[in-house]
Amino acid sequence: MEVREIVTKKTEKQQTHEKASTRQLIGARAITDYSLITYGQGELVYFIVKPSNISVLSEASIGARIYALMTVLKGVAEFEMLCLNSRESFEDNKRFLRGRMEREENPMIRNILEKDQTHLDRIQVQMATAREFLIIIRLKEEKESEVFPYLSRIEKSLKEQGFTVKRADGEDIKRILAVYYEQNVTTECFEDYDGERWIILGD
Structure with a gap:
């Protein structure tokens, strides 16, 4: 394969990547309720x-x-577990400051x-315990009529074992993604589209 062909393929891949939407880049097609x-x-x-x-x-x-x-894991083998920060992480900021201090002469x-x-x-x-523990269920071929009874059984199983648990709704999922991708915990209402709050229907 010629060098020119390799460069062309790489360029095409970069163009595809640049044209991808934010949702495509993070792999999120849609958020439901x-x-x-x-x-x-x-x-x-x-x-x-x-926690x-x-x-x-x-x-x-x-x-x-x-x-x-x-006991819960024995009953539901499809569980996946995830632990995230539920607040900002300052590690990058602290790393930057350490580097600046090493170079600073004044x-x-x-x-x-x-x-x-x-x-x-x-x-x-102060935020050392600001962790969020998530149990994830990956729906595969469940019929729509079976989804909510199935999820309710899982939630009931967790509560019966003494866990304080809540099924995340659309706003919770947007907040989780916002904290994970941009450490944003200050926004109260997350928009589905940039500038959505400025749109006035019928105007």
Whole structure:
């Protein structure tokens, strides 16, 4: 294969990538009231599990929680589990500040950078337990009439084992994606399309 052919194919691939929409790039085809429909990965339903503070639990209580989770996993083999930050991560910011401090020769500016670093460390400590635990069910060939009874059974099973759980709705899924992809936890209402809030129907 000639070099020219390789360059042409690479260019075509880059053009396809550049023309792809944001949804195509992240693999999210659509968000429904209860699921995320993906490109090629099926339809995903998320259950948000409220975490327990195991630092205040006894060894026996922790063992009971593990056994409860094992019981749930035995009953539903299709479970996938995911742990995400539910707040901003400042690791990139802190890495940048450390690099700047190493290169900075002015002691006054270096002192300011150190104070910024300390401030971010303080915020990080306050949010150390800001984790979100998700149980994912990947819907495959379930009939539409069977989906909600199936999901209700899973939710009931989790609650019977003592877990505080909620099935994520459309807004929850958009928030999860926003935190995962852009660390955005300040927006209260996520738009399906950029500028959607400025559209006035009938205007």
